[in-house]
Amino acid sequence: MADDITDIYKKWQEKWTKDKIFEPAPDNRKKFFCNFPYPYINAYQHIGHLFTLMRVEAFARYKRLKGFNVLFPQGWHATGSPIVQAAKRVKDREPKQMKIMTDMGFTDKDISKFEDPLYWIEFFAPEFRSDYQSIGMSVDWRREFHTTSINPHYDKFIRWQFGKLHEKGYVIKGKLPVVWDPKENMPVGDHDRIKGEGETPQEMMLVKHKLNDGKYLVSATLRPDTILGITNLYVHPKFDYQEIEIDKERWIIGEYGVKRLVEQDRELKVISTVNGADLIGQKTEEYDGHSVLVLPATFLDPKVGTGLVHSVPSDSADDLIALWDLQKDEAHMKKYGLDIEEVRAIKPIAILDTPGFGQIAAETILKKYNVKTQNERGKLDQIRKELYKASHYTATFNEKYKDRFGIDLHGKKVEDGKDIIKRELVKSGWADSFFQLTGEIVSRSLTECIVKIVSDQWFIDYGNPEWKRDAHKCLDKMKMFPEKARQQFDYVIDWLHEWACTREAGLGTLLPWDEKWLIESLSDSTIYMAYYTISHIIKEIPIGQVDDALFDYIFMKKDVEVKCDKTLADQMRKEFGYWYPVDFRNSGKDLIQNHLSFFIFNHTAIFPEDKWPVGIGVNGWVMVDGQKMSKSLGNMIPVRKVVKEFGPDACRLTILNGGEGMDDPNWETSMVSSLPQKFSQLLSFVKEQYGKGRDEESSIDGWFESVLNRCIRDATKCMEDTMFRSAIKLIFFDLGRMTKQYINRSDGMPNKDIMEKAIEAQLVMLSPFAPHICEEAWESIGKKSYISLAKWPEYDEQKIDDSAEAVQDLVQTVRSDIRAVLSLAKIERPDKITLFIPSSWKYGFVELIKEKMKETRNPGDIIKTVMATDMKKQGQTVMKTIPKLVNDPSKIPAVVLDQEREICALMDAKQSLEKEFLSILNIIKEEESNEQKAKQAMPGKPAILLS
């Protein structure tokens, strides 16, 4: 036996490894295949990973105890760009990255090695593995692997997968707007930006306005649906616009607009430059045929859109206030030679009904905020947001939209009609579109980013309706942990559409039929769990012999020629056939909308129905002592740190005790730090108590057997539902407390068999959470085999007896009160004890007390009871209480059960012993067991009389 608790961990980890107890092979038992998404290995893991991981680990160990043949493998993910980019940043000695490296504890000499992306994998994969091992994960390490082309076997597998998807027509080609660094000629992800995190490309509609000479003024808008409300255009008198030839048309558009069109691969030719001032006063023809005036405006930003806008004063507060300002400013109008009356005649055109804002929403809201001029930018910015929300999501089209767009939109919501209008405008040639960034983005190369349209991008077509149907079918049959995650999946499956599955840079696998592309990281990790079933075998096969045929042979049961050893191929086919499908895959709730849904989709696409996944677990995000864990708060806790400080079992128990379901679990420092000591106590308790006690039976045993069986029953239910926190409470805390109570209640002489059963049950049930300690305790009570391979305890429903538990608790309470009184009165062995109790207790209570007291060696020899006054208002409560407590009320001394509350009253008396009870005792003593007097002193209240 290990001397120190810290030695225990290593001892058992080594034994497990030596005896290969977590390296399963197919046999005739039922199997259970669970896994945890392979982590991305660009830094040491923190306790956030640990929670998700531990849910799988605890479940795996539980299922093993339940007699399943359990497979729990683990691999590592390196696909994608973060490692490559981090390596590059290390090479550039970028300060932020250097801090990350030194924070992880690397010296300057170490750091230079990280300039090579492959070194990251080489370094971190073993580090992750050693962290996993140090915390006692029951993983089959033979099957470990990492992703990307540097693992050629896995690479082949991913190529095979994509070949399959391609074959079935689930991979399609299309266009994609991406954020682009024009200097580096690379796409720019969110984390590669100095400025503009979260900004994305946004499609803007280009609306054409026909001038008399047939040329078009082109404005940009996010609200093409309000086109019927256009009253005028605004151009900036000081800007130069460009006239371009595009698609055989002539457009007049700002220079930034031209630039964008060029960047986005539009063919065009610049013809000439047009001064804004020259456009003012001209008229244009609109989509619906009406004619509007071009007006001057100075609020325009040349960088936004096309540098000129159309004005919809009915529903844009900015447009309306600008119009009002201009209408008031005669000098300004004159300056540009405008007809004052004509300008003043411009009125907003009602087009939408906005609940709460009426027909001319812009006017309503300007009045509400009391905006007087267009210079009140703060208010106007706020208004824009508020009005956009209301207008876009709640407004409906008015009668003008009745048959304008080929379909009656009158009364329809803007939200629903917007796309229809957009399509119609494009179709009729009155609108076009381009992309614009939602905000300025500056890349790490200090270049301002642009939108680039990638035209030969590959997509996985999650929008395919038949595929969606299969995904739903799979979901419907799956078990969810917890069940309430299901609704989110349902929504996501419907909502997913084409997913860009290839990248130009990073680590990974090349797209088999178009090798300029790399398969993106979320797409190469959807069915790889199948690879776990064979990874330990396939790695022995020369890479030249691994081809699509082999995978078809293994996974599709196709009887094709394989290049490799047939025995090995058959063995892999057997492994896959045995272990698949995935029984439980667990992950954070943020992965529902991508990875976990892809997991479902891809399985239904590639595998036959009996291999579709059957269980998914989802959990929340780890908090640290009530606070969100984040880099900025500096409370990211590395796994290795806490494991070293508190030992693996304390960490395992603490993290799972933090929470369950979809709630965010909370890591409590106070809990983890108190556990090592509790473990020591548990160890010595088990050693001390096991195998001791009496052989004969006693009635107190029934109580404890009831407690024990109930605990096993409830804990089993919790484990089945991965409600690990509740399980820990029952197994570790409640059962531990009750076992000690049993020893007390049997005066240190518990029944030997029952005690042994209880100790064994507790250890086995606790072992998924604290396996090292439990193995040690198991060994200390003389068990020869591993507790990790023991049998989960059975429970006997017959032995669970609510009434027995209630009665026992009551009796024990009375007994301890008597003791307290005796000790207070400093009497060791009274001749007589008199209990004064409410008369409503009489049904069987007295006999019961007598009997129990005898058994438990009560300090008095004689117990006499006296009925005190009737208790009022008992009946009603009692009648309600009984049915809940027992199924057969006739079986038990009914009223007694209800008296727990009254016993509590007695306990109260004990609480205020010094103040109150002493005086009562005095009364009783003085009166020399004058029962009458005692009754008067405390009518209805139980009292204890000694003599």
Next chain:
RNA sequence: GCGGGGGUGGCAGAGUGGUCAAAUGCGCAAGGUUGAGGGCCUUGUCCCUUAGUGGGUACGCGUGUUCAAAUCACGUCCCCCGCACCA
């Protein structure tokens, strides 16, 4: 805005029509216990009142359904997660 999950005592967190002033844990208070440690065991902990007791207010807010609501319905406010090409 959309989809999902929530709002309960000092905190965390049960409870989904009556047994609810509300499990359990932490915190806090009192007492006990062990001459070892932030250990263990009792008891108390919404407000007022009592010898026992009784009464009041409460489960985001409002309204309703019901003999009865933390629990059901409607409305409303607030918080968290996601809304993608990022692993």
